[in-house]
Amino acid sequence: MRITQGAFSFLPDLTDEQIAGQVQYCIDNGWAVNIEFTDDPHPRNTYWEMWGLPMFDVKDAAGVMFELNECRKAHAGRHYIRVSAFDATHTWESVRLSFIVDRPENEPGFALERQEIDGRRIHYRTTAYATVKPEGARY
Template identity: 50%
Template sequence: MYLRHGTFSYLPELTEDELAAQIRYALDNGWPVSIEYTDDPHPRNVYWDMWGLPMFDLAEPDAVLREIADCRAAFPQQYVRVLAYDARLGRQTTALSFLVQRPSREPGFRLARTEAHDRVQRYALQPYATQAPPGARYEEP
């Protein structure tokens, strides 16, 4: 399964030059950039772990690219994403979010259906990855 998550999720993986161009776009707009990682990519899991602090007042993408490389090296089998925040409206708003790394094997999700009163059916996504404990969810078989 290929997880669709973030701005460029239906496009091929970004090259390093394309990644640098997107980060430069965010910096040119004055958006601070943050890097996050997780081993639970459920669509409703918005609480990913932060890699360092958000990076403010940068002019060039080199520092962000270096931090992305460090995060990828530290967590080679987890999802890593880049977020850019726009604070013009007086609150933290995500202006841009995209994956920069995914595990080599993505186990996917199971669609669970439950029936309630009056023939009501409810659906839920349950990730196969969370059947393993945190830290062991994307190990190679």
């Protein structure tokens, strides 16, 4: 099951050129671009591991693509990698754009579990099949 999180996730995977274009847009707006990765695809897993530091002083997308390729070397195929852009201007101070750039080849998806409690009430719970295994060995 294809994970859809962040922008562009219903589109086909972005090519490197398209990623660089989006990154350049973020840089031109003065946002700091970050590269993050995780192997826990749960939608409520908000805080991913950061790859290096936020790139505050990179002026060209090529710098970010360089880091992204480094990150891919280490994690591609086994982790989700996303690019996020942080806007530090006063009153924004939050992430303005975030999109997945790399995903595991095989995404098993989620299990929906139902739990009966307090008589007939039902609790629903989603678990990613991947997270059954320990971190680092999931994909």
